[in-house]
Amino acid sequence: MTTELRRITEGNYGVARLTPAPEHGGTFLGQPKFPKAVKNELKLVVQRKNMRNATTTIRNKRALRVTETPNWEDIRQAAYEVKNRVGRHLDYYLEQAEKSLTANGVHVHWARDAEEANRIVGEIAKAKGVQEVVKIKSITTQETDLNEHLEEQGIAAWETDLAELIVQLGHDRPSHIVVPGIHRNRAEVREIFLREMKNYGRPCPEDITSNPPELANAARLHLREKFLRAKVAVSGANFILADTGSLVIVESEGNGRMCLTLPDTLISLVGIEKVLPSYDDLEIFLKLLPRSATGERMNPYNSVWSGVTPNDGPQEQHVVFMDNGRTNVLADPVGREVLRCIRCASCINVCPVYERAGGHAYGSVYPGPIGITLTPQLRGIDDPVDRGMPYACTLCAACVEVCPVKIPFTDIIVHLRNRVADAERKEFSTDVEVAAEKALMKAAAWVLGDYKHWETTMYATRAAGRVVGKHKIGPLPVPVANRWLDYRNVDHIPSQTFRDWWKANRGEEK
Amino acid sequence: MDAKQEILARIRRATVDVTEKDPVKDQPVNWTYGLGIEMDDVVGTFEQKVIDYSATVVRSKPAGVPEAVVAGLKATGATDSVVVPAGLEKSWQDAMTAAGFEVRVDEPQLSHETLDQTDAVVTAAASGIADTGTIVLDHTEDQGRRALSLVPDRHVCVVKASQVVSDVPESVQNLRPSVEAGHPLTFISGGSATSDIELSRVDGVHGPRTLYVVLVED
């Protein structure tokens, strides 16, 4: 059975489209900033439950894998050093990578920003005369909103990762960087498949149950037709190896392998920070990433390819190196540490704020600790959404403990709060503390409003405030905290710190 | 300024604080590459870890491989057709033909549709990793191009015990010459799987849903 590409209006806000319209046009623009967004999210009881189940499972699995790896700390340290080396000499490694890739028959492009990256990808696809492309899960292309750009150009971009498919067919947005459909449970997935698959390709069997293997099989059948006819694929990359000119994709389902192997043309959009100096470094990251991301000793499939292989896979390959704010991050010696990130989501899975708020509340494709430290640096702090972000944190530092590349989140968050306070002071010519308070009251009221354990949060925040007291604005200056407590008419300070409470209640952490 | 020059200029401005221009001197990396890990029984560990992914492993003496491959095909449920790379050991191919399978050799290249409509694929391997239960293909003659071991639903893979190393770093080091020669690598750890629905692992999405490993005691 084959189906035709067609335009669908149903469910697409009255617009005839090739692919399902994401809510809010798929971007996070115009979204309310964190406190307001989080209020909406907190109401979604089912979603919170899905989230909690999922993050608990993944946290436990990760912790188990870490305990069975005796030299875990040495591996982390090595990864930290390799990534620092890259960041500090990024121009050198990018030029080397370009040279190696070019020698391997790859066309290398450079994009200053999202718009330029999208334009390059769109032009290549158009030059191939295709009406559709298949995609491997890529947060970088979500950052640029590539799918919507292609839709405007009359090209359908099909997500082929199961979670991304759930998100795309659900007119939804990703809520997690490894498992973007983490907020959906099996019953919801079934409903989405039944309702939407028939509009965009091979329909879902009518008698499907919400049993995950059946759902996965429906996705297999729905996507196979797309894989077999696809002429162009779009990917990101987990790593670029500068010396051998290789790209690396780490995945589970085999949809990545399909995209990397079957089409004639492959376009890979990668952030400039994804480069590693050498093929040899792969051994470090292949030990770290799967254990951190999914709690597996190794994920089912890794692909390493070095440009065009005669008679095997796409014979035309393009790599787009994209900046899109990364050099701004690099320019800040405190903030640049986030560029080490390998997108494993460990920090997200342990974050108490994420677990309660969900990924959508953040207003960025990058939620959780990495999101609130990376996004305001990538996008700047002019927008209230970005300004609120560094406050979506209790400074419990669970993320610092698990991050495989040792990103010091709490330091960076404090640093970013200072930057926000400075900006607000300039704009409103108020003193620093008032500005900070203003931001806090608005940006963090959700903690008090809806959060069962807000007292403990308060206390932890105060404790952390003392620790980092030498900074201009601590996480939450104690006077402000006191006023907050007064305002809330609460004097109970629990004997546990938030961290202790968190550990007692989430005892699986190492 | 074109995009490349501009991005490089931005990077140089952003890293003016980095004064040592030699990356290796500026940031040493304290890591010894290519090390194995202590293990009593490397091959046994490999076997166990592969089984942990709910794949099947059978051991075979070198002389028994043709029969083991045929038995593997039958065990995975293949009944009619099998894809093989052109460089696959001839005696294995003969055994499959003798057992009644239609052997489709990828020379000239088979179409995607043919691959999709073939029951199984049989390949050799380049490396095995005990700690993670991983098989690595470098897609040379006895493994074939990447699509072969991807599109059919069942994969019977022959791994020699002598190819199995303790950990990822050893394997990555051993495979460096393949990568330098331009070969792609595929690391396979169990069959295709997803944890995207409520993080419960479901085996089998797009890649072969059944993986059957013949471990040759060479």
Ligand code: SF4
């Ligand atoms: S910041 Fe660290 S823990 Fe978070 S996603 Fe990146 S690498 Fe993983």
